[in-house]
Each structure stands twice: as C-alpha cells, then as structure tokens.
C-alpha cells in the first residue's frame with residue numbers, strides 16, 4: 001500500500017490507491033486528522049484537517 005508522510009509528526013501512513021481527494025484519515029501514531037490532497041500533476045500529499053467541521057452555510 002502506498003505511504004504518505006504525516007505533516008504533523010513526519011511519520012508515514014498507508015493510504016489506499018483508490019482514496020479520493022478530500023478523504024480524511026486519522027494518523028494513529030499522533031492522533032492527527034489528515035486530509036488527502038491531489039494536485040494537478042496527480043501527486044498526493046496529506047495536510048492537517050481542520051479540527052472542527054463547521055457548516056458554513058448561512
């Protein structure tokens with residue numbers, strides 16, 4: 001399974017090949033909530049997800 005690095009602790013996570021952009025993962029080692037990002041070149045990375053998932057609709 002492909003591994004991506006955790007932006008919080010620098011450890012690695014297994015991310016399934018079919019994971020979608022915006023999908024959330026929890027890094028068990030540090031407890032961070034991470035969001036999958038895919039750029040125009042199709043390269044994947046993880047960013048720290050917002051802790052609070054607010055609904056911004058008015």
Ligand SMILES: [Zn+2]
Nearest residue numbers: 006009027030
């Ligand atoms: Zn981590």
